[in-house]
Amino acid sequence: MNKVIEFKNVYKSFGSLKVLQGVDFEINKGEIVCLLGSSGCGKSTSLRMINLLEQKDSGDIIVEGKSVDEIKDINQYRAKVAMVFQQFNLFKNLDVLSNCTIALRKALKINKKEAEEIAINNLKKVGMENFIHAKSDTLSGGQKQRVAIARMLSLNPDILLFDEPTSALDPEMVNEVLNVIKSLTHENRTMVIVTHEMNFAKEVANRIIFMDQGKVIENCSPEEFFTNPKTERAKAFLANSNIH
Amino acid sequence: MEFIKLCISIVKKNYLSILLGIRTTLVLSILGTLFGFVIGLFVGGIRAIKLDFNEPLYKKRLKRLIDYIGKLYIDIFRGTPMMIQALFFYYSLRSLFNWTPLVAALTVLSVNTGAYMSEIIRSGINSIDKGQIEAARSCGLSNIQTMFNIVFPQAVLNAFPSIGNELIVNIKDSSVLMVLSITELMFETKSIAGSNYRLVETYFITALIYLFLTGVASYVLNIIEKRMTHSKTSLPQSATNFENLVLAKGGSDE
Ligand SMILES: Nc1ncnc2c1ncn2[C@@H]1O[C@H](COP(=O)(O)OP(=O)(O)OP(=O)(O)O)[C@@H](O)[C@H]1O
Ligand SMILES: [Mg+2]
Numbered sequence: 020m021n022k023v024i025e026f027k028n029v030y031k032s033f034g035s036l037k038v039l040q041g042v043d044f045e046i047n048k049g050e051i052v053c054l055l056g057s058s059g060c061g062k063s064t065s066l067r068m069i070n071l072l073e074q075k076d077s078g079d080i081i082v083e084g085k086s087v088d089e090i091k092d093i094n095q096y097r098a099k100v101a102m103v104f105q106q107f108n109l110f111k112n113l114d115v116l117s118n119c120t121i122a123l124r125k126a127l128k129i130n131k132k133e134a135e136e137i138a139i140n141n142l143k144k145v146g147m148e149n150f151i152h153a154k155s156d157t158l159s160g161g162q163k164q165r166v167a168i169a170r171m172l173s174l175n176p177d178i179l180l181f182d183e184p185t186s187a188l189d190p191e192m193v194n195e196v197l198n199v200i201k202s203l204t205h206e207n208r209t210m211v212i213v214t215h216e217m218n219f220a221k222e223v224a225n226r227i228i229f230m231d232q233g234k235v236i237e238n239c240s241p242e243e244f245f246t247n248p249k250t251e252r253a254k255a256f257l258a259n260s261n262i263h
Numbered sequence: 264m265e266f267i268k269l270c271i272s273i274v275k276k277n278y279l280s281i282l283l284g285i286r287t288t289l290v291l292s293i294l295g296t297l298f299g300f301v302i303g304l305f306v307g308g309i310r311a312i313k314l315d316f317n318e319p320l321y322k323k324r325l326k327r328l329i330d331y332i333g334k335l336y337i338d339i340f341r342g343t344p345m346m347i348q349a350l351f352f353y354y355s356l357r358s359l360f361n362w363t364p365l366v367a368a369l370t371v372l373s374v375n376t377g378a379y380m381s382e383i384i385r386s387g388i389n390s391i392d393k394g395q396i397e398a399a400r401s402c403g404l405s406n407i408q409t410m411f412n413i414v415f416p417q418a419v420l421n422a423f424p425s426i427g428n429e430l431i432v433n434i435k436d437s438s439v440l441m442v443l444s445i446t447e448l449m450f451e452t453k454s455i456a457g458s459n460y461r462l463v464e465t466y467f468i469t470a471l472i473y474l475f476l477t478g479v480a481s482y483v484l485n486i487i488e489k490r491m492t493h494s495k496t497s498l499p500q501s502a503t504n505f506e507n508l509v510l511a512k513g514g515s516d517e
Contacts, residue, residue, distance in 0.1 A: 097403045102402075104398060104401075106392075110399065110413050112417045121412055122399075122402035126404050
């Protein structure tokens with residue numbers, strides 16, 4: 020197995036708040052990893068570090084064999100590790116299609132026609148091909164998140180990062196987005212998903228990484244994590260979430 | 264009645280110089296606002312950029328220096344009367360640029376407006392949620408690309424009322440540029456009043472003209488604003504309820 024993401028003893032503070040306190044884990048190519056943990060334990064921060072939206076204080080993060088400190092072209096790098104956000108973050112001044120093509124054209128220098136073909140293909144994957152000229156603020160939350168997923172897929176990234184993709188959604192829209200994410204799990208891409216949807220994690224993950232207070236305290240298969248958690252913290256966490 | 268008759272006769276006698284004054288006032292204020300807008304985009308944009316952590320130290324220092332100069336520029340031009348700015352720049356730089364009063368006046372008006380615009384643009388930029396900027400950066404757009412493709416279009420739209428307001432202010436405030444003997448509306452008024460000794464009537468006419476010009480300007484600006492926002496809001500369906508819910512929650516976990 021080859022490792023695509025390695026965290027080595029990563030530390031991070033915001034002022035006096037210690038957020039990551041020696042995070043260690045490895046993720047292999049094609050793996051689907053769910054990053055779990057209670058609120059504030061540092062999941063988002065870890066994920067954002069992979070995309071370089073946050074900077075570590077110490078330790079090392081190695082992506083595809085290369086330390087993030089050695090990355091020269093940060094923009095090209097970011098396009099290869101694209102991210103989906105809790106709040107969708109669609110570009111409000113652009114329509115659905117342009118949301119998906121803008122980075123292709125500006126960052127990856129792909130011409131308009133080709134970029135639009137790529138984008139439409141990906142919009143089809145998420146079932147949004149009939150909305151290509153809609154402005155983002157006319158869409159429902161679930162639709163927005165599906166467009167955000169298409170925007171990410173259009174970059175053809177090696178690593179897909181999801182930060183609580185369904186937490187800002189109305190309950191009835193959660194499934195449409197989870198189903199889209201599920202459909203991506205067959206594409207043999209590396210996916211790191213922060214989620215509070217335990218049933219979803221149980222179903223799609225190859226591995227669970229459980230964080231607590233800025234550290235990884237469980238790192239195992241979903242079967243093991245959900246049926247036989249080792250730490251008290253994980254037991255308490257699971258007791259508080261509804262799983263069936 | 265007598266008053267109105269007098270006014271009409273003043274207009275009849277002086278309509279040519281009044282029209283000339285209106286033309287100069289309009290040219291100055293429209294161009295001044297446009298140039299000021301460009302300056303504002305530039306200065307406000309640069310001031311709003313946050314350099315990436317991995318940029319080299321010299322760039323960060325340079326950025327800090329530029330920010331400082333930008334702040335100084337804004338403070339000086341917003342904090343002193345434009346009349347003094349006009350006098351000062353015209354006479355002190357005359358030997359250097361060899362410029363006419365009109366060019367000097369337009370320059371001062373543009374640079375002065377630019378100072379206000381910079382702050383307008385900057386607050387327009389700050390009103391855009393950080394999430395969109397992060398999303399743009401996360402898919403590989405550079406700082407500059409994010410500015411031009413995502414941030415500026417929205418910032419200008421959000422700030423449009425304040426941007427338009429600068430035009431209205433400039434139509435009136437360009438009157439102080441008469442200190443450079445520019446033949447704009449106020450200058451013409453002063454010389455008309457100086458020859459007919461009808462101060463009240465003459466200035467009353469000019470006030471009406473200013474009111475008319477600013478009225479037309481705000482009408483046109485309103486239309487433009489409606490056009491710009493209308494193209495954005497062609498709500499078809501479902502969004503509203505859910506949207507309200509998310510907004511009510513504050514949507515600010517990150
Ligand atoms: N830019 C920042 N400045 C200051 N504090 C921050 C910043 N970003 C995150 N934090 C704090 O760091 C801690 C960890 O944040 P993080 O977002 O990684 O948690 P999380 O595990 O994703 O939690 P959640 O499930 O609530 O999203 C939190 O207490 C948060 O308030
Ligand atoms: Mg989070």
